[in-house]
Every structure is written in structure tokens, then in C-alpha cells.
Amino acid sequence: MLLAACGSSSLVPQAHRVAVRTTPAPTASATAAPTATPTAVPPAPARGQYVASTGVRRAAPPAYPLIGRFDADRVGVHIPVVSVGLVHGAMDAPEGPLGSMFWREGFWLRLGVLPGNPGTATIAGHLDDTAGRPAAFWNIRNLVAGDEVTVTRTSDGAVERFRIVETDVWTLAQANTAANLQRIYGNGSAGDGVARLSLITCTGHWNGHEYDHRFVAFAVLES
Numbered sequence: 289m290l291l292a293a294c295g296s297s298s299l300v301p302q303a304h305r306v307a308v309r310t311t312p313a314p315t316a317s318a319t320a321a322p323t324a325t326p327t328a329v330p331p332a333p334a335r336g337q338y339v340a341s342t343g344v345r346r347a348a349p350p351a352y353p354l355i356g357r358f359d360a361d362r363v364g365v366h367i368p369v370v371s372v373g374l375v376h377g378a379m380d381a382p383e384g385p386l387g388s389m390f391w392r393e394g395f396w397l398r399l400g401v402l403p404g405n406p407g408t409a410t411i412a413g414h415l416d417d418t419a420g421r422p423a424a425f426w427n428i429r430n431l432v433a434g435d436e437v438t439v440t441r442t443s444d445g446a447v448e449r450f451r452i453v454e455t456d457v458w459t460l461a462q463a464n465t466a467a468n469l470q471r472i473y474g475n476g477s478a479g480d481g482v483a484r485l486s487l488i489t490c491t492g493h494w495n496g497h498e499y500d501h502r503f504v505a506f507a508v509l510e511s
């Protein structure tokens with residue numbers, strides 16, 4: 289599987305282009321090159337923490353079914369999570385016009401396990417929208433080892449609590465190595481029976497097409 293690309297367009301940074309592929313929505317806007325950012329995890333701008341809206345209803349029938357919500361209280365991230373598949377061998381990361389829900393949602397790769405089950409669940413999210421405003425995973429880069437995040441599953445209402453154990457900033461080349469792709473997406477096996485969660489978004493410099501680094505956080509289910 290390939291790493292997802294970070295979207296773009298006037299959407300400045302696109303948050304999840306790691307092993308994920310963005311699929312432009314019907315009226316995706318043209319890409320605008322934003323100001324370059326540091327290669328290390330950039331500090332959040334002086335806008336305060338961003339809490340993504342979760343009150344907007346999506347049109348029915350949903351092309352991307354809702355599977356739950358993701359919450360990272362310490363960094364102010366509270367977003368709905370929808371199910372996505374693969375596009376040309378990479379994780380889908382849908383985009384859309386400025387008012388699209390895609391900028392305010394997380395994307396769970398349905399080829400993996402449901403969050404909380406043994407194996408690896410992967411959730412990606414956009415960094416910002418087409419106007420350069422903070423999107424779903426704007427503040428994910430502020431996570432550190434020891435932070436708690438939760439995933440609430442729509443199917444059964446279960447609240448799965450994960451503890452962040454590691455965060456990394458990788459170049460695209462590093463993120464696309466076989467070893468790191470396996471860490472992000474898992475190997476399709478429950479293996480040791482541990483429930484894991486990986487979170488992905490973009491960071492680094494904008495190269496006119498996508499960001500040149502990925503921020504990745506790894507978490508394990510709390511016992």
C-alpha cells in the first residue's frame with residue numbers, strides 16, 4: 289500500500305497524505321501554494337486550539353459512512369470519523385469545496401480493524417481546508433507520548449481509550465518504507481493481540497503539490 293498524499297488546493301496543508309491518497313470531491317478547488325513551514329513539527333499558530341465542528345449533518349446517503357468519533361482532549365481535537373477505502377493503491381483522503389464536511393472529519397481505513405479490536409486501526413485527517421483554516425487534524429501534531437485519545441464507535445457505542453506511545457515526523461521517503469508503512473497500517477494480522485491506533489497528517493514544506501513530511505502518532509489500547 290502507498291502512503292496517502294496530503295491534499296491540496298487552496299487547501300493549504302493537507303493533513304494526511306501519508307500512506308493515503310486524496311480523492312478530490314466533485315468541486316475540489318485548485319491548489320494554491322502556501323507559505324513554507326519548518327521541517328520539524330511546526331508549532332500551532334497563535335490561533336488557540338482548534339476544535340473541529342461535529343454538528344453538521346452530511347447529505348444522505350453518505351458516500352463515506354460514519355463509523356464513530358475521535359477525541360483528543362488535551363490538544364482540542366473532536367471530530368466525526370468516516371470509513372474510506374483505497375484509491376490507486378493508497379488510502380483515500382477525500383477532499384471537497386470549502387464547505388465540505390471532509391475538512392472536519394477523520395478517515396478510518398476500513399481494510400484495517402475497527403478501533404479497539406486486536407490489530408492496527410488507522411485514522412488520517414486533513415491539516416487545513418481550502419481557505420487555509422485549521423481542519424480536522426490541525427492540532428494532532430501537538431500530541432506527545434502519554435496523551436490519551438479516544439474513539440467512540442457508532443456500531444455499539446463503545447468508547448475505546450488509547451495511550452499515545454510514540455510520535456514521529458518523517459520525510460515522504462521515510463514514511464513510504466515498507467517497515468514504516470507496516471507500522472502505520474499493520475500487517476493484516478492480530479499477531480500479539482494488541483489493539484493499536486495510528487494517526488496521520490501532513491507537516492513540513494509545501495512543494496506545490498503536497499507537504500514533504502508526515503506527522504504520525506502511534507497509540508495502544510489502554511488495559
